[in-house]
Amino acid sequence: MKTMTEEIHNPLEAISRISQKINTLHDIDPLLKSILHIAMEVMGSERGFILMLDENQELKLRIAQNMTEEQAADLSQISQSVLHQVMEKGEPIICFDALADDRFQGAQSIRIQRIQSIMAVPLTMKTRPIGAIYLDSVERRAGFQAETLPFITAFAHQAAIAIENAQLYAALQEENRHLKKQIQGTFSAKEIIGRSNAMKKVYALMESIIESDITVLISGESGTGKELVARALHYNGPRKEKPFMALFCGALPENLLESELFGHKKAAFTGATSDKKGLFEVADGGSFFLDEIGDLSPKIQTELLRVIQEGEIKRVGETHVRHVDVRIIAATNKNIEELVSTGQFREDLYYRLNVIKIHLPPLREREGDIPLLAHFFLDKYAAKSKKPVKGFSPEAIEFLTRYHWPGNIRELENTIERAVLLTRDVFIQQENLQLPNCEVKLPEKMSLKDFEKQVAQKALAENENNISKTAEQLGVSRRWLHYRLKEWQDEEDQ
Numbered sequence: 301m302k303t304m305t306e307e308i309h310n311p312l313e314a315i316s317r318i319s320q321k322i323n324t325l326h327d328i329d330p331l332l333k334s335i336l337h338i339a340m341e342v343m344g345s346e347r348g349f350i351l352m353l354d355e356n357q358e359l360k361l362r363i364a365q366n367m368t369e370e371q372a373a374d375l376s377q378i379s380q381s382v383l384h385q386v387m388e389k390g391e392p393i394i395c396f397d398a399l400a401d402d403r404f405q406g407a408q409s410i411r412i413q414r415i416q417s418i419m420a421v422p423l424t425m426k427t428r429p430i431g432a433i434y435l436d437s438v439e440r441r442a443g444f445q446a447e448t449l450p451f452i453t454a455f456a457h458q459a460a461i462a463i464e465n466a467q468l469y470a471a472l473q474e475e476n477r478h479l480k481k482q483i484q485g486t487f488s489a490k491e492i493i494g495r496s497n498a499m500k501k502v503y504a505l506m507e508s509i510i511e512s513d514i515t516v517l518i519s520g521e522s523g524t525g526k527e528l529v530a531r532a533l534h535y536n537g538p539r540k541e542k543p544f545m546a547l548f549c550g551a552l553p554e555n556l557l558e559s560e561l562f563g564h565k566k567a568a569f570t571g572a573t574s575d576k577k578g579l580f581e582v583a584d585g586g587s588f589f590l591d592e593i594g595d596l597s598p599k600i601q602t603e604l605l606r607v608i609q610e611g612e613i614k615r616v617g618e619t620h621v622r623h624v625d626v627r628i629i630a631a632t633n634k635n636i637e638e639l640v641s642t643g644q645f646r647e648d649l650y651y652r653l654n655v656i657k658i659h660l661p662p663l664r665e666r667e668g669d670i671p672l673l674a675h676f677f678l679d680k681y682a683a684k685s686k687k688p689v690k691g692f693s694p695e696a697i698e699f700l701t702r703y704h705w706p707g708n709i710r711e712l713e714n715t716i717e718r719a720v721l722l723t724r725d726v727f728i729q730q731e732n733l734q735l736p737n738c739e740v741k742l743p744e745k746m747s748l749k750d751f752e753k754q755v756a757q758k759a760l761a762e763n764e765n766n767i768s769k770t771a772e773q774l775g776v777s778r779r780w781l782h783y784r785l786k787e788w789q790d791e792e793d794q
């Protein structure tokens with residue numbers, strides 16, 4: 301340890317050292333250790349400790365140096381009143397002869413170790429005390445002098461800022477962890493509702509690729525959950541701590557999309573006022589969800605191919621390449637094979653993207669999932685709107701399962717959200733669903749007779765009640781059709 305006389309000539313050094321720590325040490329314990337260490341070194345003290353106020357406004361020993369915990373506890377006990385006084389006044393005190401000082405008479409350590417000099421310095425944030433530094437020495441150290449008080453006050457002020465920063469940083473980290481967990485919770489595979497065979501196949505496929513970096517292409521009609529699956533792949537996989545970026549490629553013109561994805565150099569084009577990172581760079585280490593790749597221009601397709609093949613990007617206006625490590629998850633609700641065959645989509649890119657394809661079935665093909673999803677959304681929106689809605693009337697649930705859902709799960713979700721708002725009952729009624737009556741798909745369970753009747757009536761309507769044409773379309777004889785029509789008519793007349 302340097303002597304105090306060496307150091308005291310340059311007290312500013314201590315302040316500048318603690319300022320440095322503000323920027324470099326974000327964790328509270330190493331920071332406190334460092335504050336204590338610098339204070340002892342500069343004051344020429346052999347020992348010291350730091351006490352901090354806890355949430356109950358009690359002073360708690362946080363760190364000690366060159367003394368046992370018992371010694372620190374003994375000293376902090378005895379000097380509590382002194383320390384409280386120091387903190388209340390916001391001013392440090394120095395005691396040159398502790399053995400003779402009334403304030404420390406009870407402390408065994410002071411007698412046993414013959415401590416001469418004691419310094420107590422408050423740690424104050426703005427006007428609020430947050431703790432105190434205690435230093436002592438067995439000699440009458442020159443550092444423990446009235447002249448050093450302004451310096452040690454300035455030092456303690458800097459130290460308090462560093463401590464507050466570290467505490468803020470810890471709180472932010474905690475919040476970040478919490479938010480990340482929330483997002484992960486929302487999109488974990490458990491949140492993908494559905495037990496149909498079609499969805500079980502999707503889960504099995506997801507399971508098999510979740511640990512890998514393999515490129516995935518997710519296809520499916522609008523609202524089938526493509527983004528949900530993409531997020532689940534990211535947040536359940538090894539990249540979950542890194543960013544998940546999603547970009548809807550269809551919404552932006554080519555040049556904007558290019559600079560958005562790959563970044564640009566300052567002055568690369570009018571309006572490029574500074575260098576800008578592209579989203580691929582932002583997503584480095586994480587996953588990138590390219591939504592609606594069917595809309596990508598040939599130029600962007602070529603650049604995307606380079607990202608997938610070489611892990612390289614070039615910012616617009618730059619000539620050198622940068623490396624990125626990004627897992628690509630792409631989605632489309634277009635028939636991409638058709639775009640390949642008409643030359644609108646690069647075949648080589650298609651093969652690169654389509655290493656694994658997850659097809660999400662439309663809701664009307666997910667037998668049995670509709671009631672499950674309907675109840676899931678009901679719970680969600682009942683809780684959100686704080687309405688005591690408990691379920692669906694049998695007619696409402698029957699209607700939901702028969703509707704053909706052109707907008708898939710998004711449409712179902714919107715329907716339930718609206719119904720929860722509209723209903724005045726604890727059970728949602730059919731009229732609360734506000735769905736068009738005509739668009740009803742065939743029910744799962746129906747007799748062959750009813751099935752025949754529905755098919756025949758649909759064909760008749762399409763053929764403007766022309767029996768010959770209808771019979772031809774259905775592959776039955778005119779006689780059969782006449783016979784059936786009469787039978788159905790008789791039933792209705794009864």
Ligand SMILES: Nc1ncnc2c1ncn2[C@@H]1O[C@H](COP(=O)(O)OP(=O)(O)OP(=O)(O)O)[C@@H](O)[C@H]1O
Nearest residue numbers: 491492493521522523524525526527528633709710
């Ligand atoms: N299996 C599911 N379980 C629960 N919610 C789902 C499920 N699938 C989709 N959703 C919900 O339905 C909505 C639409 O899903 P998502 O945005 O993932 O669909 P998409 O296929 O990306 O649609 P688009 O093609 O229109 O972009 C979202 O609110 C999503 O949370």
Ligand SMILES: [Mg+2]
Nearest residue numbers: 523526527591
């Ligand atoms: Mg989507």
